[in-house]
Amino acid sequence: GEDVEQSLFLSVREGDSSVINCTYTDSSSTYLYWYKQEPGAGLQLLTYIFSNMDMKQDQRLTVLLNKKDKHLSLRIADTQTGDSAIYFCAEKEGNNRLAFGKGNQVVVIP
Amino acid sequence: GAVVSQHPSRVICKSGTSVKIECRSLDFQATTMFWYRQFPKQSLMLMATSNEGSKATYEQGVEKDKFLINHASLTLSTLTVTSAHPEDSSFYICSAIRTGSYEQYFGPGTRLTVT
Numbered sequence: 370g371e372d373v374e375q376s377l378f379l380s381v382r383e384g385d386s387s388v389i390n391c392t393y394t395d396s397s398s399t400y401l402y403w404y405k406q407e408p409g410a411g412l413q414l415l416t417y418i419f420s421n422m423d424m425k426q427d428q429r430l431t432v433l434l435n436k437k438d439k440h441l442s443l444r445i446a447d448t449q450t451g452d453s454a455i456y457f458c459a460e461k462e463g464n465n466r467l468a469f470g471k472g473n474q475v476v477v478i479p
Numbered sequence: 480g481a482v483v484s485q486h487p488s489r490v491i492c493k494s495g496t497s498v499k500i501e502c503r504s505l506d507f508q509a510t511t512m513f514w515y516r517q518f519p520k521q522s523l524m525l526m527a528t529s530n531e532g533s534k535a536t537y538e539q540g541v542e543k544d545k546f547l548i549n550h551a552s553l554t555l556s557t558l559t560v561t562s563a564h565p566e567d568s569s570f571y572i573c574s575a576i577r578t579g580s581y582e583q584y585f586g587p588g589t590r591l592t593v594t
Contacts, residue, residue, distance in 0.1 A: 400581050411485075411572050412523070412585040457522065464536075465511055465576050467583060469522045 373460055375470035382478050387448045389473045391441045391458035398460040401434065402467065403443045406455045415443070415456075445475075453477045481507050483575050485586035492563055492593055499559045500589045502573030508553040509575035513583070514546070517570045529556040553578070563593040 373393045381387040393401065399420050404412040418425045418432045418441075425432045431444040441458055455474050459467040482505040492498050502512055510531050515523040527548050528536040535548035547559040556575075560567055574585045 402583070404585070409588070409590070411483075411587040412574075414582060414584060417582070461581065464528060465581070465583070466513070466525060466528065467574075471522045 373458060373468050373470040375458060375473045377471065377473060379473060379475045380478060381448050381475065383448060383450060385448055387445045387452070387475055387477075389443045389445075389456050389458075389475065391443075391470050391473075393439050393441065393458070393460045393468075393470075395460055395462065395468075396436070396439060398462070400461040401432075401441050402459045402461070403430075403432065403441075404457045404459060404469075406457065406472070408454075412457065448475075448477050450477050450479055481575075481577055481582065481584040483573065483584045483586040485571075485573055485589050487589060488587060489590045490592070492591070494564055494593055495562055497559055497561045498563055498591060499557055500571055500573075500591075502556045502558070502575070502586050504554045504575040504577075504584070507575075507577045509556075510553065510578045512550060512556040512573055512575045514548060514556070514558050515572045515574070517572060517588075519570075523572060526558075560591065563591070565593045567591065568593045 375391045402417040403415045406412050429446045433442045455472045457472045458470045484503045486501045512529040514526045517523050526541045529548045529550040531550045537543045550556040572588045574583050
């Protein structure tokens, strides 16, 4: 699959904003996704963005896409303790397969 | 919503036995489902693509005779780990794509422990 890079760990205080970054390599990707995984659980689809968009906002979540730099970010506003999890970005490959980043663990400090 | 279930959620089996894991899309039809495995503190590794009514497509390095996949209906795919060994112990996660959509929904995962 294509390489999707993510940084590993982010600590944030409750109420602050958190930003998770991701870079991808396949410029032809049509969809890019953000998933959340809580301990011992599957992945929850948070949001996705189509490649012809620069930004998508969904309640506390804002996704920014920089196609020139192949950079994707997820901003979580007013971070809550329930946001503590591992976040994966993923890009859609052919045949609807997803290539996942390594994941970014977010720890929210009360 | 789009709910995907997996059964069982946890299973412990003895080395040499076979284990079947079910993945169901509860409120939508899924022509395509995927099976992943995830090791602790690692990302998901795609094992195979399961297509309703046809043979699964396996990723390089995944033994198709060891990991049998059956996708007999638009809402059910099964993964059977045959002759399980301790190194098969892992977290197995399935996902399903709603037919006609690009949204991929994941099951809650199955923790397999082979003793």
